Amino acid sequence: MLWKTTEYAGWGGALTATGEIARPERASTLEALLADAPAPAFGNRRSYGDAALNDGGRAIDMTRMDKIIGFDADTGVVEAEAGVTLATLMELFAPRGWVPAVVPGTGFATVGGAIGQDVHGKNHHVDGSFGNHVISIALVSNGKRVTCSPSRNKALFRATLGGIGQTGVILSAKLQMKRTPGTTMQVTETRLADWDEQIDALSTSTATFAVSWIDAQAKGRAMGRGILEEAELADADAPAPAKAKSVPLNLGLFSNGLFARIFNEAYFRRVPADGKVSVKRLEAFFFPLDKVHNINRLYGKGGFHQFQCVVPTGSVDVLEDMMNRVARSGLASPLAVLKRMGEDRAGMMSFPMEGYTLAVDFPNKAKARTLIGTLETMTREADGRLYLAKDSLATGAAIKAMYPEWSDWAAEVAKADPDETMVTDMVRRLELRG
């Protein structure tokens, strides 16, 4: 059958939708479908909130549109259908000397999704966001097949990068990959005793890939302690791949404060006081959580929220204030990260700005939602920004205030999709179409 009625959710599981989903496997099926009844598309639904949801309406699951259209081993240019995952690109092409230039924390993210959210990675301060490496995008926009690039249909291109699928259904994209000497990473981990050490370390790190884990339960003098992870692409002997594990039940462990404190203590002590240097497989470094399938079940049935903001370098003290509140609340899960960002952003609605980005997971509880509300207000007052790939709680007014090019984007989207066929739950919630 073409359409399947089902309940589905984003990665956080806190928001759900019920509607008809089609999952075409061939271009001819997809084209017929879009000609007949255009609907918003999604990939592996790794956005946490409602970016991929269309409650009461239809949506297109693009995960089976996953062919590599072309690859040039000399230039590192790959053309891939929207449903190809970034882990697939890495696995296929790293042995031939190329990796996707930018990957987020999960390799399950698809090419289409990475464009729609203009994702960033641990190398943002050096290489910019995913969109900075997109050569061109083919999409079906307002019933027509269109190609856009930095030189052709430029406004459409900039509205599509980070445009949460509103300019049309992305069919495929041409990407410039990044050279790699091998299929491993040389990783240096360093303990950081407190917040000041965190900021010092991140601001002075010269590594291509740099990110910090932060113990979001540590209070007082230890507030902000964590582990800095710096890495370079390398050609070394790789350790054996880790066996995939799965979380069989909705456990709720990560929603438990005591568990989080014990976990964090152990995780902090995992790295010796004088640091640790190791070789990791590419996927173990870039997608550490992917080997545990259904890890989101660790949060329990109610799901969870991830708060991720970026604030300008000058407002880094606001982040410290935020972390103090998070630590005092005792609500944060062990998954919390801090990263320095460069200034590059590819699209009108792209998240990055020069400064620091903080991401913290919370269980979907009333107290956590209230805290996230406070953090959002602080972000806005610091001229910072929230990440649409993570958001499930913000208001439209806040988002519009944070994204200076929002009205240009909305105007371009109105041209690309005048019948509002691409509208999703996120777009409705944040009133992003005007």
Added chain:
Amino acid sequence: MQETWIILGATSSMARAFGRKLAERGATVFLAGRDMADLKGAASDLSARGAAHAEAVKFDARDAASFQPIIDKATGTEGTINAAVFVGSMPEQSAIDADPALIDGTVTDSFTGPARFLQLLAPEMEARAGGTVVGVGSVAGDRGRLGNYVYGAAKAGFATYLSGLRNRLTRSGGHVVTVKPGFVDTAMTWGIEGMFLVADPMDVAEDILKAVEKKRDVIYTPFFWRYIMLIIRSVPERVFKKLSI
């Protein structure tokens, strides 16, 4: 070792997954089917994934004239010649009840078409003293059921054909693997009520390739369908005839 594979019905998601497994091994793959646009895309995909050569070729189970050109292409390559048959069609039983002529097409697509093709290919495989045929049947072929007994009958016929072909090719060092998949997560099963324990096409492809390497004769995939079908086959006919499963 160089190997060439002909995949009949290469547009299906199980075939696509199997083709990718072959590409990883550096095989030469001829992708045969009707949707040439999709097959050309699939050929590029397999080339990028490591296939020595991948090419789209026209195949229509109902048009025997389309068979020989494919075999000619395969015989133009070095090494073993292998074939994997994923073709088949399953009209709704109610559609067949309304128009019994649909039986002919179903049997051609799922049994006699691929059987004629393999019959042409067998001498070439014998000449090269090796090669494997993978024939994808269905658990539906294990017992006639109310919901799809024409499709089931065609697959049962194909399974018996494969058994005979195995008997023949063994003598020249060749092999035949009969694959009986249970429910697989494909466009065919998408949105159909009552599906359970649905398998991922990639896992099915991996099972098939393992069976090829180990020269297994008949496999169920996922494996537990062997036991499900053992139970279903062991129900006495006088009881079975009253059931609707």
